[in-house]
Amino acid sequence: MAKADSSFTDHSASHYADTLQVFEPVYAWQQTAWQQLTQSAEVGKLPHALLIAGKSGTAKRRFALQLSSWILCQNRQITHACGSCTSCNWIKAGTHPDILHLIPAADSKSQTIRIDEIRENLVPFANQRGSGYRIVYVPEATQINLASANALLKLLEEPPERCQFVMVSDTASQLLPTLISRLQRVDAASPSIDQSITWLESMGKSDALNRLKLSGFSPLKAADLDLEQSMSQLKNALLVWQALRIGQRDPASASVFWAARMSLGEYLAVLDQLLSDTQSLGLALEPVIADLPWDKLDPLPAFEAVTRIQQFIYDNRRLAKQNIAEQNTLDQLHHLLAQS
């Protein structure tokens, strides 16, 4: 299976500086947080360890780098970093000496930030003496493992002067309690549907509402979405499901069919959408994705059977991320779908 690739999982500095326009004002849904944070910084009251938390696909990392760039900028504007001073040019080049990107080492199979990275990179960086700010940027704070979190606690409790932590997380509820209690949480990330639609339209994207529905209401994902392809995947998943139910297809052939088309994680996301809409229909509610041949799903699967499949998907999400036992998972899933 092809591994899912998304620009949102690229946490490198140059990626964001280049493509996410860190020298422009923040998006509409982030303006309140921007004003609060920059005004606090102006009077020297910015909490030294920030956690920018919220759902994925809402430009939290762009925001984190915009704020970091602004803190370091030598010619700050009210709404953005200038983009042309020495500091901003270093950020553009991805070579700023006063920003440390704390990410898992390239050889980390578990994708966690290990304690030797804290000891060897972070501690010396944080304790440097200099006149300006130093920023420790952590694109995904849940990658900090327990040992690393313990090593960080001292720095978070008694931070060196002008050392600013800017951490981001899509899943802050999974953060270690020791860590979360020492971070100042900033909910900067959730746009309203209207704000998302306005933004998508300003990016020249048609069918903004449908795009949002198909991407879990994350505007960045919605902008990147191939609308036609997503609709056709949902439609195919619905038809294959029905074919399984009436015995037109056997579970193993359905597994082969999907394995050739998308990763397990992508397929589970498609099914998840389909299943939750099926439950809505069962409750006589309007499905989120109205424009599908729902009448083909006949008779409508029982609520309990669908709940069982949803539970199976939930239990196997972690497995899908690790790309383990895909064939077996697909087969089990298709048996459940056939029995629904």
Ligand SMILES: [Zn+2]
């Ligand atoms: Zn600047």
